[in-house]
Amino acid sequence: MTKQNVAVSDAKPGFNLPASMAVSNPPVFVQKPPASPGGCITISRSKLLKNLEINEPQRINSWVDSMKASSPTHAKSSADLSSLTDDHYSSWMVQHPSALEMFEQIVEASKGKNIVMFLDYDGTLSPIVDDPDRAFMSDKMRATVKKLARCFPTAIVSGRCRDKVYSFVKLAGLYYAGSHGMDIKGPAKGSKDKKNGPGQAGILFQPASEYLPMINEVYNELVEKTSSTPGAMVENNRFCVSVHFRRVDEKKWSELAQQVRSVLKEYPKLRLTQGRKVLEIRPTIKWDKGKALEFLLEALGFANCSDVFPVYIGDDRTDEDAFKMLRDRGQGFGILVSKFPKDTNASYSLQEPSEVMNFLQRLVDWKRLSSYKDRTPT
Numbered sequence: 001m002t003k004q005n006v007a008v009s010d011a012k013p014g015f016n017l018p019a020s021m022a023v024s025n026p027p028v029f030v031q032k033p034p035a036s037p038g039g040c041i042t043i044s045r046s047k048l049l050k051n052l053e054i055n056e057p058q059r060i061n062s063w064v065d066s067m068k069a070s071s072p073t074h075a076k077s078s079a080d081l082s083s084l085t086d087d088h089y090s091s092w093m094v095q096h097p098s099a100l101e102m103f104e105q106i107v108e109a110s111k112g113k114n115i116v117m118f119l120d121y122d123g124t125l126s127p128i129v130d131d132p133d134r135a136f137m138s139d140k141m142r143a144t145v146k147k148l149a150r151c152f153p154t155a156i157v158s159g160r161c162r163d164k165v166y167s168f169v170k171l172a173g174l175y176y177a178g179s180h181g182m183d184i185k186g187p188a189k190g191s192k193d194k195k196n197g198p199g200q201a202g203i204l205f206q207p208a209s210e211y212l213p214m215i216n217e218v219y220n221e222l223v224e225k226t227s228s229t230p231g232a233m234v235e236n237n238r239f240c241v242s243v244h245f246r247r248v249d250e251k252k253w254s255e256l257a258q259q260v261r262s263v264l265k266e267y268p269k270l271r272l273t274q275g276r277k278v279l280e281i282r283p284t285i286k287w288d289k290g291k292a293l294e295f296l297l298e299a300l301g302f303a304n305c306s307d308v309f310p311v312y313i314g315d316d317r318t319d320e321d322a323f324k325m326l327r328d329r330g331q332g333f334g335i336l337v338s339k340f341p342k343d344t345n346a347s348y349s350l351q352e353p354s355e356v357m358n359f360l361q362r363l364v365d366w367k368r369l370s371s372y373k374d375r376t377p378t
């Protein structure tokens with residue numbers, strides 16, 4: 001019996017993860033009913049609801065499967081790594097070559113265009129650590145990002161609360177898009193006043209502001225509901241909430257998924273996505289890191305411009321929305337930070353934050369050299 005044809009999902013249209021990576025409220029497949037005249041498929045609401053009920057355990061299993069796959073270190077344990085053939089890795093690297101090795105080609109492609117830099121935070125500028133409150137970036141990385149931002153408009157795009165990510169990066173003059181792009185702040189275009197720490201004037205865009213009370217409510221409920229699961233940690237990211245399971249025993253993941261589901265099912269206006277050992281709860285609005293990238297390009301005066309070259313560097317599933325946006329626009333490219341082959345819309349790869357720093361430093365050196373050459377009479 002085939003189980004295709006009808007997919008019922010409460011994922012909202014416009015959510016851009018590639019089908020192979022989509023984890024948002026996984027589709028529930030129901031048996032194909034007889035096709036109605038004209039080839040349309042009809043299904044009664046009561047039958048639909050019954051099927052959704054029946055499939056609740058399936059939904060939890062699907063969440064847990066996705067949780068297991070959500071961290072490269074889990075998916076690629078040493079046993080898995082040995083089975084990961086050289087051929088597999090090499091063919092992935094052919095499709096997503098190192099941005100460091102391809103540096104000359106990259107800057108050549110950007111010639112005559114305005115580079116705009118978009119940087120994810122966790123796993124990109126700072127290494128992944130067990131305690132989300134201690135995910136500090138190094139002083140060397142901070143100094144490099146500071147130089148970068150003097151050369152190119154630069155935005156930090158994070159799932160975290162904007163104030164929190166600012167407290168880690170501590171650099172004025174940049175654009176900050178927190179809560180997966182639902183909280184954007186930065187200097188006004190052409191502004192001489194580059195101070196944009198909390199409380200400063202400039203661009204402010206918060207497309208999910210009406211969800212604030214709901215997010216706070218859900219945060220409190222999740223804190224309470226998950227308190228019985230050792231290691232679980234709930235983080236209030238202002239317009240979204242993260243439930244961390246990095247420190248939860250794998251045997252308890254199913255229990256945690258059920259706790260989160262029991263809260264989330266009362267909130268149809270919220271949806272679930274996943275990051276690296278984290279369940280992320282956010283509004284169903286059609287907004288993500290890709291839309292934030294587009295918004296920032298417009299805010300910077302690059303709407304409908306062919307001479308812009310956006311570069312987005314990120315390590316997470318949520319960064320895929322931005323990689324895809326760049327592919328769809330046919331401008332610039334994405335760089336995935338990963339040591340392991342992954343399905344991605346990024347064009348290039350870097351292995352870890354230290355490589356990100358080297359890449360950013362090379363961009364700074366290249367920009368300085370090319371500006372010097374432009375100023376020097378021949």
Ligand SMILES: O=P(O)(O)OC[C@H]1O[C@H](O[C@H]2O[C@H](CO)[C@@H](O)[C@H](O)[C@H]2O)[C@H](O)[C@@H](O)[C@@H]1O
Pocket residue numbers: 120121122123127128129130131132135157158159160235237242244246275276277278280316318
């Ligand atoms: O968009 P990002 O800046 O990558 O934010 C995504 C999540 O990042 C943080 O969690 C991740 O990093 C933690 C610290 O290294 C790690 O402990 C956790 O397992 C990772 O998922 C942040 O704490 C989350 O709120 C963000 O959603």
